Amino acid sequence: MGPRGNRLLPILLALVAAASPAPWSVAGDERAVAEVSGAPEGVVWVAQLSDLHFSVHHPERAYDFRRYVGPALAMVNPDLVFITGDLTGGGSAEAVLPNGRCEGVNWLGDPNSPVGRFASHRLAIKTSRSFVHHLQIQGNRCKHSAKVSQFEFGGMKGKSKDLLTMKQNEVEWMEYSSTMKDVIESSKLPRKKFYDLRGNHDSFGVPVSGGDYDFYEKYSINANLRRQGRVQSITLENNGRKHLFVGFDSTMEIGLRGPTNLFGHPTDKQLIELDQSLSQWDTDFNKAPVTKITVGHFPMSFSALTESGKNIKDVFLKHSLAAYLCGHLHTRFGKNLKRYYHRATQEPSLYEHYYQSNMHQGYAIPSAEENCSEAAAPVEEFWEWEIGDWKRSRSMRILAIDDGFVSFTDIDFRLGSKSVIILATFPLDSRSMQRTSAPRDFKCHAMGASTFDTVRALVFSRHEIVTVSAKIYDSRPGNLEVVFDSEMKRVSANDSRGDMYLIPWNWRAFADPSPDRYWLQIEAMDITGDISVSQLRPFSVNGLFAEVNWTWKEFFVMGIQWASVYHPALQCVLALIFTLLLVPRASVVLLKDQQSVYTYLRADGGQYTSLKYLLGGFIWLFVELSRMVLVWSLLLVYIIYLLVFPWFSGHPVTEDSSLASMTFRGWALKSGTKTFHAGTPDVMVIVLPHLCFVVLPMIAILAAMAAERIAFREHYLSQSGKKKDDPHQKSRREVGRDSLWSGRWIRKILIAFCLVVLWKHWKLCRALMKAFAMDPLLHSPVLFYFIPALMAFAVYRTSSI
Known part of the structure; x- marks a missing residue:
């Protein structure tokens, strides 16, 4: 090879390296595994956010995201962060910050904001009626008003303020990219831990994936890390247990404008890829236990059938998922946007194809004659958990897997930042985390030592924690009466990213035919004297469901x-x-x-x-x-x-x-x-x-x-x-x-x-x-x-x- 070839060789090697897939992406039969470090044995936790709807009409959404999410992620230090769609979107004319102040709202005055830089540039060139942006201060109320008749950027008109014209706006995507960069820096998390999925708002008016109008392929984290395809997976491994997370994009291949772009549209090809990703550890010779979780944007109630009439629900049931995490529906429809799915042993009735009247309807508790052998067929089941939106509710979810038990807690930033976050990992909430297989676990674990022996909780805090206690209340007398109150001990671990606290208990004493008789609450006090408590929730160690009835709005969006x-x-x-x-x-x-x-x-x-x-x-x-x-x-x-x-x-x-x-x-x-x-x-x-x-x-x-x-x-x-x-x-x-x-x-x-x-x-x-x-x-x-x-x-x- 001559001198010219020697000069071209480094360039060719660089191009080949740039074209290679990211280490945390999956292509074909590749299986990406990340070893969890600094966490208690057998425990992993992730964060989820959804429906950000960053908008030129509502800059406070991105401002609050920078303000709260970065520090919260730095405190929690999760293994993964999922953003499940609707990264950008339109809004109404008036925006009032939850705290009633006007900090950071004026994008024109913020030189670090892409909107501010762009608008200032435009106004410096000429005064245009197409963009008038100002703030009106009324006492402690911040009213953000904007007149946008033809907000143009690079030949692309922006979303209308009345939400009737739904299409992509590159300025909003620039703001999203800038915000995520700031959040990643403030959280001190590696960029590869973030997965942002596409939602229906992110595909409005996108004729071809990767085309000029597809700003997701230009500004999203997944695209920048070259995660190819509509299905990606990552496996977290801790203490021999695998935790498989599979994210999938079921948005339309041809992105119609709203309002006719409301449903997820999985294809037969995508279901095959999803099935393969969920099956990647089924033939593992080590037979390590695997907890499977899928992540997407659309709930089951808003997912269409494939071209051959197949349902994505059948793939989830086949693999007995622990949970399906999604977004799309907002908190305004209710806080119980959760649904339990179970493969019935008999042919389901006709109405079950069309609706379900409550969160876990019609699932009989298995008989006491349970087969405790490892060869017993697994129960085909999964939970669907929809998270509240960031758009108005400022919600973030922390989900933990503790020796196969999956639990979560939701954080509301509308009242400000959190200095302590408590997540009880066992026992589980009998309303929305229990599974049909739980009675079998109860019977089989009773034969020997098990994870039932301790009450466990993860505590994340900005300050040093002094004491953590577990309280169990008995609701049978008609009011809550404390029957168990004991201080929990911290599990010692070197370089632990999260503090795990536990306390031994006589769990057999709390077996009861009522699934909501006993209620658990964790209380923590930090070095400053501040006391924080977890959400009070019922539990059933013998694996019974506590009945939860949807409101009519929850039924309307989740049950049908x-x-x-x-x-x-x-x-x-x-x-x-x-x-x-x-x-x-x-x-x-x-x-x-x-x-x-x-x-x-x-x-x-x-x-x-x-x-x-x-x-x-x-x-x-x-x-x-x-x-x-x-x-x-x-x-x-x-x-x-x-x-x-x-x-x-x-x-x-x-x-x-x-x-x-x-x-x-x-x-x-x-x-x-x-x-x-x-x-x-x-x-x-x-x-x-x-x-x-x-x-x-x-x-x-x-x-x-x-x-x-x-x-x-x-x-x-x-x-x-x-x-x-x-x-x-x-x-x-x-x-x-x-x-x-x-x-x-x-x-x-x-x-x-x-x-x-x-x-x-x-x-x-x-x-x-x-x-x-x-x-x-x-x-x-x-x-x-x-x-x-x-x-x-x-x-x-x-x-x-």
Whole structure:
């Protein structure tokens, strides 16, 4: 090799090294293992954050992240840090800091902020109406207001302040990258310990992964560490026990804009990769115990089926995960966003495919005849734990695995930083950490020495801890009565990253048929005299579940399998609409009875008069609607149009992309000469609200207006005395007392209801216009204008008698 070749050799070697995968990533059959150091034997712990939603409209989110997360991670010193999606996102106009102060909010005045540098540069060049940013101080209240009509950066418009235009903003990604750099430095953790996954907000308007609009591939930690693929795994090993963490990205391959980008969309290929990653230690000859945990963004209730109809839940059950950690749902839906899954021995009932009414419904406790041999088949089960969002709740989770027992505690930074964090690792919370296999563990551990022999807790503190005590309360007397109070001892370990405290106890004395009789709380006092306590939680050493019922909001987002519910719900709504339109019309055509139902209902019905009146009155409404042939026909034509033709056309990905049409099946996108549907079942957020809150109410209101017209006509003829053949005609004195129809006030109320429906329809149309950059006159005249025109026509037709 000549001199020229000698000069090129170092360059080639550098390129090869740069192209090689990071040591903590998994490609193919590679298995990355990290030996845990400085931790108590058999114990590992990780941190999780989610739904950061860093926004140009809400700079306090990134500011608080720098302020609280870095010092907290430095104190906890976790083995891994997972950020489970929605790294950036839009916000509302007003932002008030939790502490009521205005520190660090003004990005224009912060020279270290990417937004501040960019905005200052822009304002230095020219004064632009497209970016006006100021702070208004009102006492101790900080109001952040911003007018952003066309916030541009590198040719990319920013997210709208009203959240209706959802797409990527490079300024927000720059802020995320800068914030994470500061947090990593302040936490003193290696960068390779951080894993940031993509969420649906991070894929809005991203047509191709790795393309110009994919800022995740440019600014995320995973991308910068060259972690390739949508599935990554890392194994932590401590004292011979392995702890396998597998993260996966199930966002859309073609990132549609919101609101039709709401669900996770795993593919068959991804499920195969996920199954392989979870199986990587199953053939290990050492047979070391393995605790498996998966990490993603979307909960099971918002994960679609694959193209072949497979469910990601089946992969998790196959490997009997300890837990699935996710985000996506925010704390505003509730604090019990957790769900237990278990493979039933018998065929599950039909409803279980669509919903589950509480956190762990219908799982029978195994019989006492448990097989304690190692050859016993493992129970197929896993917990799904959704974490609260950083966006508004400022939540962070610390999760620990202690000899296979998985527990966690959530930290709320809305009240400020924490100087002490306590995580009880055993016994487990019987509400949200217990497993169906726990009764077997109880019986089998009773045969000899076990991890049941001590109460254990991890304590993280900025200051030296003086004392830690464990308190157990008995709730049977009707109030909490202390039955165990003992000081815990610190486990001595060299260079320990976390202090483990334990105390021996007679755990057999706390075996009880009630899963929530006994409650545990850990109390710690540091050298400054400050006392901190852990959350009071019930436990059951014999492995019983404590019943937890969701609120209706928690059930709505966690209990319903929306991907499975969409098509049955759509079919039910359509069946109801066609029933209301076709059955009354068929009765009119077949019976050819033109006698007014109103007259029939006034007849004496005996003891069933009230029931007959209600049922007959309901039928009468739609019979009278069907007699308004033109209005009825237009309604039927509109419903058929929604089923046959596209609802509207727009730009589902980027504004410079070609137009695409949306139907109830999803967006019709073209790939070469083929057309495929994307965004199913995501389009349900448009389809079902339109049918349920616009079309159905409109049909009911128009039917009521048609019936009101006939009823008022009867009343008018009766009052004027022109209806000679009416056997139930009232006297003029009785008519004078009857003011039911005076002024047609029922009609006026119905017109007010029409305005409410039109307002709902206008909100939907406005959201679609801004979300998909569409012109209603050109791209969706039927969807936008048919309903207002039909309601106006119906109001006109029912105005006369």
